[in-house]
Amino acid sequence: MQPLAQIRGVIFNAIKSNMDIEVPKMRMQFRINQFKNQGKVAKDAHIFDSQIRDAIIVRRAVTLGLPVNLISSIGNEASVRDDYRGVAQEVLAAPNLN
Numbered sequence: 001m002q003p004l005a006q007i008r009g010v011i012f013n014a015i016k017s018n019m020d021i022e023v024p025k026m027r028m029q030f031r032i033n034q035f036k037n038q039g040k041v042a043k044d045a046h047i048f049d050s051q052i053r054d055a056i057i058v059r060r061a062v063t064l065g066l067p068v069n070l071i072s073s074i075g076n077e078a079s080v081r082d083d084y085r086g087v088a089q090e091v092l093a094a095p096n097l098n
Contacts, residue, residue: 006042007035008094011087013052021051044095050086 010028015021025047035041 007040007045008042009046009048009091011048011050011052014054015051016054048087048090050083050090052083052087053080 010032012021012025028047032041032045032047036043036045
């Protein structure tokens with residue numbers, strides 16, 4: 001029998017602008033530490049540095065079942081696309097993903 005899959009990380013998603021998420025992050029870290037001791041998550045489980053901001057247009061399109069394409073914003077302003085790109089780069093850079 002193969003070993004069970006374990007949670008390796010948590011990504012905060014749909015964060016509204018100007019929202020302080022430090023308390024939820026601390027609570028999540030506390031739970032991760034509890035689960036590590038119980039063997040329910042991987043020993044290297046952590047909260048990812050990358051976060052995904054809230055995008056009302058995307059949420060509505062997904063609710064309606066419409067295909068979504070993330071586009072860049074105009075100028076130097078960061079976009080949701082950049083958020084997902086950051087998450088992907090962080091996941092790919094994580095050690096021992098094989």
